[in-house]
Amino acid sequence: MGTFKAPRGTADILPAEQPYWDFVRRQGEAICRRYGYRRIDTPVFEEAGLFVRSIGQDTDIVEKEMYLFQDRGGKEMALKPEGTASVCRAYLEHGMASLPQPVRLYYLTPLFRYERPQAGRLRQHHQLGFEALGEMDPALDAEIIDLAWQFYFSLGLRGLAIKLNSLGCRQCRPAYRQALVAYFAARLESLCADCRSRFSRNPLRLLDCKNPACQTVGDGAPRSTDHLCPECGQHFESLLRYLALWERPCQLDHRLVRGLDYYTRTVFEVQPPEEGGQSTIGGGGRYDDLMVELGGRPTPGVGFATGLERIVRNLQRQGVSVPSASPGPRVYICYLDEAREEAMRLLGELRRQGVEAVAAVGSRSLKAQLRHADAQGASHAIIVGGEELQSGTLTVRDMGSGQQRPVPRGQVEAWLRGQGRGTGNGG
Numbered sequence: 538m539g540t541f542k543a544p545r546g547t548a549d550i551l552p553a554e555q556p557y558w559d560f561v562r563r564q565g566e567a568i569c570r571r572y573g574y575r576r577i578d579t580p581v582f583e584e585a586g587l588f589v590r591s592i593g594q595d596t597d598i599v600e601k602e603m604y605l606f607q608d609r610g611g612k613e614m615a616l617k618p619e620g621t622a623s624v625c626r627a628y629l630e631h632g633m634a635s636l637p638q639p640v641r642l643y644y645l646t647p648l649f650r651y652e653r654p655q656a657g658r659l660r661q662h663h664q665l666g667f668e669a670l671g672e673m674d675p676a677l678d679a680e681i682i683d684l685a686w687q688f689y690f691s692l693g694l695r696g697l698a699i700k701l702n703s704l705g706c707r708q709c710r711p712a713y714r715q716a717l718v719a720y721f722a723a724r725l726e727s728l729c730a731d732c733r734s735r736f737s738r739n740p741l742r743l744l745d746c747k748n749p750a751c752q753t754v755g756d757g758a759p760r761s762t763d764h765l766c767p768e769c770g771q772h773f774e775s776l777l778r779y780l781a782l783w784e785r786p787c788q789l790d791h792r793l794v795r796g797l798d799y800y801t802r803t804v805f806e807v808q809p810p811e812e813g814g815q816s817t818i819g820g821g822g823r824y825d826d827l828m829v830e831l832g833g834r835p836t837p838g839v840g841f842a843t844g845l846e847r848i849v850r851n852l853q854r855q856g857v858s859v860p861s862a863s864p865g866p867r868v869y870i871c872y873l874d875e876a877r878e879e880a881m882r883l884l885g886e887l888r889r890q891g892v893e894a895v896a897a898v899g900s901r902s903l904k905a906q907l908r909h910a911d912a913q914g915a916s917h918a919i920i921v922g923g924e925e926l927q928s929g930t931l932t933v934r935d936m937g938s939g940q941q942r943p944v945p946r947g948q949v950e951a952w953l954r955g956q957g958r959g960t961g962n963g964g
Contacts, residue, residue: 546651546660548846557849560859561692562645565665568688569643572680574667577642579623585615590830591622593798596742602650616649619797620666621824621840622831628670629833638671657816657847666821666842673837675772678803678823679779685807685819685841686785692848693857694809697818701787701805702761703773704741704794707826709766714740716759727754744792752792760791769802776803795820799827803839809851818851819843868953869910869936870896871903873922880921883931883949890950911936917953 543549550558566576585605592598604616617623624642627633633640647663654660667684669677682699689697705713717740725733729748736743744755765773780787787805795804804822821841828836852859868887872880880896887894895913897906903920910918920932920941930943933952944952 544660546654548659548661554849556859556861557852558845561665561845561848561852564691565643565645565688568684568691569667572641572667572684574641574643574669574684577624577627577644579620579627579644579646580617581647582614582616583623583626585613587622587626587831588615588618591625591797591799591827592619593739596798597652598650598797602652604649604651617646618648618650620644620646620648620664620842621668621797621799621827621838624666624668624840625670625824625827625831625833625838628836629828629831634671634834634836639669639677640671641667641669643667657844657850659846663845664842665845666840668838668840670838671836673772673825675775675803676779678772678776678839679783679785681821681839681841682780682787682805683783683785685821685843688843689807689818689848692852694818694848694851694855696810696855698808698810699785699787699805700790700793700808701803702790702793703765703769703776703802704761704800704804704822705765705769706801709764709769710761713759713761713764716764717741717743720758721754724754727751739798741794744794755792758792761794762789762791772802795822799824799830801825805841807843816847818847866895866913866915867893867917868895869906869913869915869918870894871906871910871918871920872897873903875923876921876926879926883919883921887950887953892950892953907934917956919949 569576585603588603589599594600598618603618606614608614624644628640644666645663646666647661649661651660652658665688667681669681682701686697686699704710718736721728721736721740721743725736728736728743728751729746732743732746732748732751743751744758746752746755762773777787793804793806794800795806800822802823802825804820806817806820808817819841821839823837823839825835825837827838828834870880870884884894884896895915897909901909903922907918915936918934918936920934925931925946928943929946931946931949932941933944933949934941
């Protein structure tokens with residue numbers, strides 16, 4: 538009988554990897570607070586219709602990638618494939634329109650998509666996202682882009698590029714759609730089967746195809762920025778001015794449409810230069826019509842999301858060192874058999890006093906216990922034996938230097954605090 542393994546497309550995050558994850562979460566939450574964004578958590582599953590209506594019926598996510606199930610009441614549910622729709626649902630459900638606008642929110646959440654697993658792209662992955670709801674001002678678009686850039690910069694990532702485009706709105710997009718249809722109609726035989734099937738339903742999706750042949754065809758396609766109405770054109774020009782003021786250089790990319798149908802006007806991605814669009818580290822844009830699609834009043838919004846797996850992968854590739862999540866237990870209590878109960882009593886006291894401490898278990902020799910203390914990354918080992926019981930002292934060993942000294946039993950906690958956290962051999 539075989540053993541179980543993690544499901545395909547998922548990954549265990551082991552203790553040795555946790556420092557990267559803790560670092561990314563801490564930096565993300567810190568930068569969001571600096572920009573005035575407050576945390577929101579939404580359920581890990583929602584009614585499937587929420588995502589069908591928001592993301593779009595003709596997207597890969599809805600057609601191929603959602604994890605669907607029926608609950609015991611017969612209602613069709615979906616594991617959350619993206620974060621924005623849930624945030625917008627919460628905004629409507631809880632009457633956030635009555636709050637001062639814009640409402641700035643951020644989230645950290647697992648997401649689920651049934652897609653072909655590859656490096657940095659798993660079926661269960663994790664996202665940091667931030668949304669600004671209730672305001673049309675292009676200054677918010679610039680703020681979101683700047684927030685994303687500052688976040689990556691705070692992590693120590695370098696060499697990233699911001700790709701930017703504008704998709705227009707409901708008024709100007711129909712003319713652009715006609716231009717795309719006319720362009721691709723003469724080139725259908727050069728497209729993949731998926732693109733040919735999407736041609737009549739949603740020609741914008743053709744620009745998003747990752748097939749190299751389709752990308753070559755898409756390079757010559759009409760540009761959305763050449764078909765913007767005056768309002769969308771002014772919005773895009775204002776955005777570019779704000780980005781220039783904040784010294785955030787962007788590369789215009791007319792094939793950038795993102796993979797979700799709810800985007801309007803601004804769309805952008807942040808890409809590591811050596812891998813290009815297939816390994817985008819994060820992206821977002823404006824979605825001014827989404828609230829209406831979800832049954833609410835017209836409410837503009839703009840947001841961004843970034844995958845934590847891809848961030849960690851890029852941190853490791855660029856050799857960025859991160860702080861250790863924990864230096865290991867500060868204290869490791871070693872003992873001889875006759876002092877076992879006293880060692881357990883001491884362990885409880887130190888933990889109640891807030892000292893990070895573990896004690897040896899099993900039947901290891903004192904020498905083996907000290908080796909284990911070193912492997913655990915302890916800064917100090919406390920040794921308790923018959924001599925210590927008689928003298929009322931404890932032997933404290935600095936695991937970094939190997940030096941030992943006696944400390945009175947009642948003063949050990951204060952003595953340890955006077956030493957600082959220490960690093961020992963565990964760093």
